[in-house]
Amino acid sequence: MPHEFILKNARIILENEVLTGSVLIRDGQIADISEGSMLAGEDLEGDFLTPGLIELHTDHLEGHYAPRPKVRWNPIAAVQAHDAQIAASGITTVFDALRVGLDAEADVGVEDMAVLADAISDGMKNNRLRAEHFLHLRCEVSAPDCLEAFAAIQGYDRVRMASLMDHAPGQRQFADAESYRVYYMRKLKTSEEEFRRYCERRMADSERYSAVNRKMISEACQARDIVLASHDDATVAHVEEAVEQGIRVAEFPTTLAAAAASKEAGLSVLMGAPNVVRGGSHSGNVSARELAEKGCLDILSSDYIPFSLMQSAFFLSDVVEGITLPQAMRLVSKNSAEAVGLEDRGEVAMGKRADLVRVRVDDHVPVIRTVWRQGERVI
Numbered sequence: 001m002p003h004e005f006i007l008k009n010a011r012i013i014l015e016n017e018v019l020t021g022s023v024l025i026r027d028g029q030i031a032d033i034s035e036g037s038m039l040a041g042e043d044l045e046g047d048f049l050t051p052g053l054i055e056l057h058t059d060h061l062e063g064h065y066a067p068r069p070k071v072r073w074n075p076i077a078a079v080q081a082h083d084a085q086i087a088a089s090g091i092t093t094v095f096d097a098l099r100v101g102l103d104a105e106a107d108v109g110v111e112d113m114a115v116l117a118d119a120i121s122d123g124m125k126n127n128r129l130r131a132e133h134f135l136h137l138r139c140e141v142s143a144p145d146c147l148e149a150f151a152a153i154q155g156y157d158r159v160r161m162a163s164l165m166d167h168a169p170g171q172r173q174f175a176d177a178e179s180y181r182v183y184y185m186r187k188l189k190t191s192e193e194e195f196r197r198y199c200e201r202r203m204a205d206s207e208r209y210s211a212v213n214r215k216m217i218s219e220a221c222q223a224r225d226i227v228l229a230s231h232d233d234a235t236v237a238h239v240e241e242a243v244e245q246g247i248r249v250a251e252f253p254t255t256l257a258a259a260a261a262s263k264e265a266g267l268s269v270l271m272g273a274p275n276v277v278r279g280g281s282h283s284g285n286v287s288a289r290e291l292a293e294k295g296c297l298d299i300l301s302s303d304y305i306p307f308s309l310m311q312s313a314f315f316l317s318d319v320v321e322g323i324t325l326p327q328a329m330r331l332v333s334k335n336s337a338e339a340v341g342l343e344d345r346g347e348v349a350m351g352k353r354a355d356l357v358r359v360r361v362d363d364h365v366p367v368i369r370t371v372w373r374q375g376e377r378v379i
Contacts, residue, residue: 002027003375006041007356010049013329015347023049025354028374033350044358047369050329051347052092052355053309054336056161056270057136057229057251057301060085061096062108065116069107075119080128087130089306090366092355092373093337093345095136095161096120100153101146101213110149117156124158130371130378137162137226141213142206150217154224161340162221163251164214165231168206169199218245227340229270233258239265249299249339254285259296268339270299273312273332292320292331299339300331310359310366318364 004026012019012033022041024032065078086094098113123129135158140146153159221228229249230242239261242250250262251270262269271288272281280287291297302309309332317328330347337346345353358370371379 004031005375006038007044007049007358008038008041009046010044010358011046012049012348013051013326015330015334015349016326018048018325020046023348023354023356025356025372025375028354028376030348030350030352030354033348048359048361048366049348050090050310050313050357050359051333052345052353052357052371052373053090053332054342054346055086055091055094055302055306055309056249056299056336056340057097057138057163057303058086058094058306059097059138059304060302060306061116062099065112066108072112075115076123076128079116079119079123079133083123083129083131083133086306087371087373087378088368089302090310090357090359090368090371091131091302091306092357092371092378093132093134093342095134095340097136097138097163098153099140100137100149100162101140101143102149110145110152113149113153117153117158121156121158131373134158134160136160138231139164139213139217140167141210141217142166142168142202143213144205144209146209146213147216150220154220154226159224159226161227161229161249162217163229163231163249164217164245164247166206166210167232168202168210214241214245218247222246230262230267233262236261239267242267251301252285253291254281256286256290256294256296259286259291260294263296263298268298268335269296270301270339271297272303273300273308274303274305276300276312276316277308289316289320292316292323297331298335310357310368314359314361314364314366 006022006024008022019035021035022038061082064082065073120133124133139162141164228247229251230247231251232254233239234254239258243265249270250267253259259269275281275288300312313328313332317323317325334346345355354372354375356372360367360369
């Protein structure tokens with residue numbers, strides 16, 4: 001006998017409209033969507049029913065595993081804590097970002113990333129996790145150990161995405177030297193002289209390693225059908241380089257020019273949901289709202305605050321004229337799924353996975369009430 005149930009009296013956020021009606025779920029898929037009231041089914045009392053959100057780049061896991069310098073938490077417990085917060089934020093598919101190539105200030109190493117990758121794979125295999133987890137490799141191409149770290153982890157079965165980034169002074173995210181100085185001196189707690197030597201070392205490493213590491217990792221990812229993303233592109237030249245390397249997603253472009261060039265080149269432009277909610281970038285770069293207004297935004301990522309993903313969709317439809325709630329919701333679901341080839345999810349539509357979220361909005365803030373993944377309630 002098929003397992004089925006009905007969710008009724010919901011404001012269903014479809015691809016292009018909000019429909020008041022009911023959804024029939026059968027064997028983990030959406031079997032029917034109907035307008036109007038029904039007698040049978042679970043009454044959602046007029047709450048919104050959204051697609052399960054899809055997160056492509058979150059740095060949130062590492063803080064659970066290494067919550068303090070030199071402290072390591074049990075990796076299985078750390079992944080479960082991370083997963084619980086992800087699912088409670090309405091995210092049903094998540095790409096967990098793991099470091100590949102380490103900044104000098106990092107308190108974690110290649111072995112730690114392998115431990116976390118093992119814990120994620122084990123959690124999925126043994127059905128311990130609420131969301132579905134994939135791996136996203138954050139490749140710091142300016143790091144001397146980048147290729148070694150990539151080789152150690154690229155073969156994990158859940159690796160589906162890799163981003164190429166360079167956080168050296170004068171590059172990409174911190175093209176302005178003063179912004180870099182303020183950010184990293186505060187983070188590293190160093191003297192001016194120590195910081196000067198640190199910058200010199202990072203710039204030398206970037207000059208020596210970045211180009212060759214970008215080339216080798218991009219070729220390896222294309223051979224294994226791992227989706228490639230650029231990171232913090234600032235110029236049209238950066239975008240041209242990304243296109244040559246087979247990049248499909250432009251993560252966090254720092255200027256309108258780079259975002260517009262990425263869009264024109266057919267890349268999916270991804271920005272941070274916290275940028276939307278805060279009204280701007282913490283690094284002083286281009287505003288995600290501005291990109292949305294100019295039609296240069298395709299995907300939002302929660303980055304470091306999982307709940308910001310759902311919050312940004314409702315917020316964006318409120319504050320940006322011309323962006324409807326269905327359009328904003330596509331930025332955190334359907335567009336994300338399409339960018340990484342997950343065609344079975346990302347929208348409330350017949351035949352798609354029943355990854356669904358019940359949401360109430362109180363004082364402009366969404367409240368996650370229930371989450372289903374493949375028709376099974378996980379929150």
